[in-house]
Amino acid sequence: MSIVAFAEKNKAAAQIASILSEGNFERTTLEGVNVYEFKKDGKQWRIMGLSGHIMTYDYPQEYNNWKDVDPGVLIDTMPEQFITKQAFANAISRLAKDSDEIILACDYDREGENIGFEAKSIAEKVCNSPIKRARFSSLSTGEIKKAFQNPVEPDVNLANSAKARQILDLKMGVAFTRYITLSVQQKARTKGVLSIGPCQTPTCGFVYEREKAIKEFEPRDFWKIEAVFTHNDIDFQGTHRTGKFFDKQKADAVYNKISDCKTGQVTNKKVKETKSSPPYPLNTNEFLKRASKFLGLNSDRALEIAEQLYLSGFTSYPRTETNKYANDFDFQSRVAELTKKAHKELALEVFKNSEDGFNPRNGTKDAQDHPPIHPIKSANKGDINNAVNDSKGWDVYDLIVRHFLANLMQPAVFEKTRIEISVNDEIFDATGTVKKESGWIWVYPFEAKNDKILPEIEINEKLKINKITNTNSQTTPPKRLTESELLTLMDKNGIGTKATAPTHIETNKKRGYFETKGKSISILDTGFTLMDALDKSVPLIVKPEIRARVEQLIQDVEDGKKSLDGAINEGTALIKQMYSQLTSNKDEMVSQIAGTIYDESVAADSDNYIGKCSECSRVLRIVTTDNGRFVGCTGYPECKNTYPLPKKGALNIMKSRECKKGAPAVIKVGNKYHWAVGIGPCFKCDMENECFPPEIVGQCPNCDGYMFLIKTKDSRFLGCTNKCGYTQSVPKSGRLTILDDTCECGWNIVRVKEKEKEAKEFCVNRKCINKL
DNA sequence: GCAAGGTC
Missing domain, CATH: 1.10.460.10 (Topoisomerase I, domain 2)
Structure with missing residues (x-):
């Protein structure tokens, strides 16, 4: 008796083999594909992992030429299924030929059933073995054993639903x-x-x-009436209960009624203790949202980092919908592991919190695929930097660890106070929040909030009013979406997986x-x-x-x-x-559409894009021919406008520079000089100082001139605008920016950013009062 | 050259 099973992927196949054989299996390869073999109860088992889909739908070759086929015809043409992973198909055939029974054991969902049916269709061509389905919702020992003891019929409807989608x-x-x-x-x-x-x-x-x-969006004017109250030397703000007054007269009427008031009276007070529970365990979507929100990473990069962390064994598999831990999840050893390195202090705190066992705050989604994303191995920053090829590797690892630990901690407790104050019968509201117990927030600084303090105060007490204001503002337009918000919208609307x-x-x-x-x-x-x-x-x-x-x-x-x-x-x-x-x-x-595409396609060629043609307002570009180079119009031959360019030197279009004489662009020529298109060398131009103002750092210590940055081909230093002869050095390497902030000595702070290093900000003045 | 869904 020979049984063959197909799992969704290699890892699952190995896990299933290990469970069914109690660890006594061997790995062989067939057509380059891993197959796990073992004998049990006199039966020969062979389990192979597929690689997700091994087939795809596409149109037959005669439909491949875009120009020959009316796209509308494609809608009425039935695509065909093609094998995309031939080695897997070959391996399936060879295993099937030599089988008495076949079990489909892919993930239990639409695509999984569909992937199983891809294998089924190949197997059916070479054998008549009965084909069954093992349904399991996680790769746990109990589930797998049960699923293989009671295989069911493959679900053709489930598989077909995925086919229809394809x-x-x-x-x-x-x-x-x-x-x-x-x-x-x-x-x-x-x-x-x-x-x-x-x-x-x-x-x-x-x-x-x-x-x-x-x-x-059209902004609307509104008025807000706010008062600053004082009690026990604590100032706090209250807002008129109306909030936004969209009617100026109404706001003015209220303001006039109370603007001379010196006191208000507390008419109501409510204190509520609120608990803030830790976040649910991380599934992929939640992880991507948080990486975007807390670390500013776009989802592609975040997933790539998580993938690298996973492949180097620091964190678990990053693609999961599940935000709930299985009952037998081993928190003890995971947390113990984390006490070894950078997160030691936090992990010990979690232990302290978990004397009666670990209590994760579980979510409700159990897609029965993989556990929530969690740390596997403890690490220091250096370990992660060695393993992950991205400067944000550590930040992502840290987020995953902290999220994992926070999830096991107690809720944070806040005391929220809300008081109602009457000022000449106009009601103001003031709120305060004080953190009573940090709970999980202690390990999760991303969501830490500052306390907002209200003084101790009781109903009927009188309060002094410091100030009452009636401020005019405008409603603001909605903000642009963040990637995190976009992912939420997609998730809510079922776009993608x-x-x-x-x-x-x-x-x-x-x-x-x-x-x-x-x-x-x-x-x-x-x-x-x-x-x-x-x-x-x-x-x-x-x-x-x-x-x-x-x-x-x-x-x-x-x-x-x-x-x-x-x-x-x-x-x-x-x-x-x-x-x-x-x-x-x-x-x-x-x-x-064509209107915008044209300009953008030229503009996208940023090496050549210069600016607008003064003759026809099309786009200018650098034209290089065998005879030399010049600036020409993309409207050629209709527009024949051209400008000369120097014969030698690398050209670099300075988008940040604007020619005060109206040339379309300023180009840097080699390291030597700038050239305004159509006008000539900038440093012989009377407007030079306006287009290229000196980058002043501070007062010259020697005369009444100013020190400014002088850059030459191979060095940079500070010189005096009066050319008094005083010079001073600046750091030789790194990108140098002069900030708006000033030092106590009056010089501007300088920021130096070297590759792969943190930027440094400091005063470069050799004679700075802080150094004397 | 085209989609979306798996997996690595």
Whole structure:
């Protein structure tokens, strides 16, 4: 009797083999793929891990040429399933041929069932062995043994639901992407692909909606009446209960009524103790959000770091939906491990807190895939820096460790006080918060808050009023989305999965639809115009509903309410309907998009982009020919405007410099001089001092001139604007910036940032009073 | 050249 089982991945296969064989198994390879073998109860077992999907849907070759195939035809063409990982397919065939029974043992979810069916379809071609399914929700001993003792029938509906998703996503993505890309290419010279997809487009849609809200925002005036009260030498602020007065007259009336008041009376007081529980264990989504919020990391980079931490054994597998620990999770040894290195003090505190055992604050999601992200090995900063190729490696590790420990600690306790104060019958509110017990926040400084103190005070007591103000402000527009907020929106709307959400964000960036600046995401012209054009012609595709519609269809397949063909037909009809909306609005849409694409594609070539042509306001660029180089207009041959350039020297376009004589740009030529396009060498120009003001550091100690930074080809130093002869050295290496802050001696503080090092800020004055 | 979903 020979049993063959297919798991979703190599790691799972090894784990299953280890459990079923009680550790007595051997690893062999077949077609380069690991197979785990053992004998048990007279049966020969062989377990192989797949590599996620080993097949994909795609269109047959004759549909590959974009220009020959009308994209609309793709919607009515059924894609075919191709093997993408041939070695795995070969190994499956060879194992299946030699089997009496086959067990599918992939993850128990849609994609897992689907991956199992990929193996099933290959096996069925070479053998007639019965094919069963082992269903388990975690790789724990109990679950695995039970699942393999009672295998069930494979769930064709579950597998088909994933198939429906694959086919519909492909049809829509391919048809829309080709159509938009080709139509825009007819109008604008661009090589780039303008992609559309059922996940990437709504993702961009969120960013677009926010941008629109910002653009359409009209600030409103409002007035806020605030009072500063004093009691027992403590000043605190109260706000009129109305909050924002949008009616100036009403605000003025209230203000006039109380502006001369010298006292107020406490009319109510409430003290409430509130507990703040530790955060749930980290699943991928939560991890990415926090890495963005606390560390300013974009999700792609954060996941890459987590992956490296995982591969070097410091933390657990980073892709998980689960935010709940299994009952038998071994906290004892994990926390003990952490007492060995940098987080020793924190880990010991957790031990102190856990005399009656460890009590994690568990979440509610158990996707039964992997445990929440947690530390495996303790480390010092150096260990992480050696293992992770990213300067933020340590910060990410530290976050994971602290999150893990915080989760095991007591809630933090705050005392919140709210008092109500009457000032000539107008009610003011004041609140205070005092931390009574730090609990988990002690190990989790990311969420620490400062206390807001209110004086000890009782009802009916009188308070002195220091000041009453009536301030006019304006409502502010919504803020740009952060990556963390975008991930939340995606998660809420079912866009993408734990493993793919960051990819969708990356795709949008790669296409030039939006970018991340600091923590916030800002949309680029291409993204905005594309979304705007789509929103007008095919509104559904920009909104998360598109995903929900497909999700509903495939859920019906999973539930057996619809056949695979039925769901595909319905989905195809929906795509067709959207596609006809798209094509009927073609002209307007294309001209709208083409306008921005053209400029951006030239501008993106930043080595050559110069500025606007004064003749035709198109874009100027550097043209290099066999005979030399010059600045020419991208409108050539219609516009023949040109400017000369020096023959020698590397050219560097100084975007931060503006020519006061109106030249389109200033170019740095080698290390020697600057050249304003169309005007000539800047240092022979009478406006030199205005375009290139000296970088003053401070007063010259020798005369009444100022010390300024002089940079030459191979050195830099400070010289006097009066040329009195006094000079002084500055650090030779690192990027040097003169800050606005000044030292007590009057000189500006200088910031020096060397590669791979922390920036230093200090006073460079040799004669600084602090040094004497 | 195109999607989204697995995995590494």
